[in-house]
Amino acid sequence: MTNQAWLIKEAISEAVSQLQTASQANPHKLEAELLLCHCLGVTRSYLLTWPEKRLSNAESSAFFELVQRRATGEPIAYILGTREFWGLELAVSPATLIPRADTETLVERALEKIQQIQQPHILDMGTGSGAIALALAYERPDARVIAVDYSTDALDIARQNAERHQLKVKMLQSDWFSALAEQRFDCIVSNPPYIERHDPHLTQGDLRFEPASALSAGQDGLADLRQIIEQAPKFLNNQAWLLVEHGYNQADAVQTLFKQAGFCAVQTHQDLSGHPRVTVGKIDDDTAQ
Ligand SMILES: C[S@@+](CC[C@H](N)C(=O)[O-])C[C@H]1O[C@@H](n2cnc3c(N)ncnc32)[C@H](O)[C@@H]1O
Known part of the structure; x- marks a missing residue:
């Protein structure tokens, strides 16, 4: 499934359905978007502006690897490596x-x-x-x-x-x-x-x-x-x-x-x-x- 070049909008909707299967409680669309931003090194506005842009095979498989980690329950903050606190973006790791x-x-x-x-x-x-x-x-x-x-x-x-x-x-x-x-x-x-x-x-x-x-x-x-x-x-x-x-x-x-x-x-x-x-x-x- 990851060995294909997804459009941004398709990749997000596939990720949302994988995350929904794993848990009913999470804000799936936002998480899927944050994971894709992390993979591509772009902001969310880029995803909204270019929903028809095709991801490369490598980008698609890197993205769905992260989606799988999230689907098994790994905290999104550890996957992204950051969390905001008091308006400051802070690095976090499994040591913190x-x-x-x-x-x-x-x-x-x-x-x-x-x-x-x-x-x-x-x-x-x-x-x-x-x-x-x-x-x-x-x-x-x-x-x-x-x-x-x-x-x-x-x-x-x-x-x-x-x-x-x-x-x-x-x-x-x-x-x-x-x-x-x-x-x-x-x-x-x-x-x-x-x-x-x-x-x-x-x-x-x-x-x-x-x-x-x-x-x-x-x-x-x-x-x-x-x-x-x-x-x-x-x-x-x-x-x-x-x-x-x-x-x-x-x-x-x-x-x-x-x-x-x-x-x-x-x-x-x-x-x-x-x-x-x-x-x-x-x-x-x-x-x-
Ligand atoms: C609940 S976390 C709080 C982390 C941070 N202050 C926060 O609010 O996000 C507790 C912290 O206490 C540290 N800690 C546990 N035992 C300690 C000890 N004996 N001396 C100093 N720090 C300790 C842990 O390593 C951990 O970072």
Whole structure:
């Protein structure tokens, strides 16, 4: 079937039917178009302008190979190698989580917290593709931003993204706070792994292809959050904030961890779908260590 020279419009409609057979839930036409753009190195407007253009045999077979990968469930972001976050096109790879739109809630809240601070010192823990750190550096060019991750492969991608957008973020390999002795920040943000080890979602959809080390955190999903929240006060200035993303059903447990660690003004914010997703807390004079 791929050993033929398709017209652009025919190739797209054949791809849509192959993707529909594989899953009922995806925006098939858009995905087919994005895959074809990727193959041909063109924009979508080119496809709309030249629907009658004939693809070469090589172009057709390269395109339908990608369609097959997508039909088996591989995330479109990994096939294309990019995902947009906060308006920035970011490289992603199977070493990084695919940034989620819901995580923009964390960025919005962090920007509010540092609004009044000149040259804020910001730490992003578990940066993956660099999404959160780069969004903050983009919005606050005066900030000094450090991003850490345990995975050197993820940090390579994060560095590429910083370079691509000419944003200044210091990327460090670190097991949470271990490489950060003696530093204090005005704001620490983190979207750590928080899925329960045996959560059935881990065997479904995009999650099957994403690194387990970016997703799951112990039996109850709270192992990394616990560690970050407990240790954060030693790395925060007075009046500084910690903001973490967590599971939709973890807000109560996370709020308790914040209070036990001595944070005040603890509050949870909802994501775009209305789920409790981001919990924040502040260090004040009485609790700073
Ligand atoms: C849920 S992903 C978040 C990625 C990115 N911040 C985002 O929002 O798209 C969690 C990240 O934490 C990193 N990570 C896991 N364990 C870590 C540890 N002990 N120390 C530092 N980073 C860790 C993973 O490699 C992964 O990149």
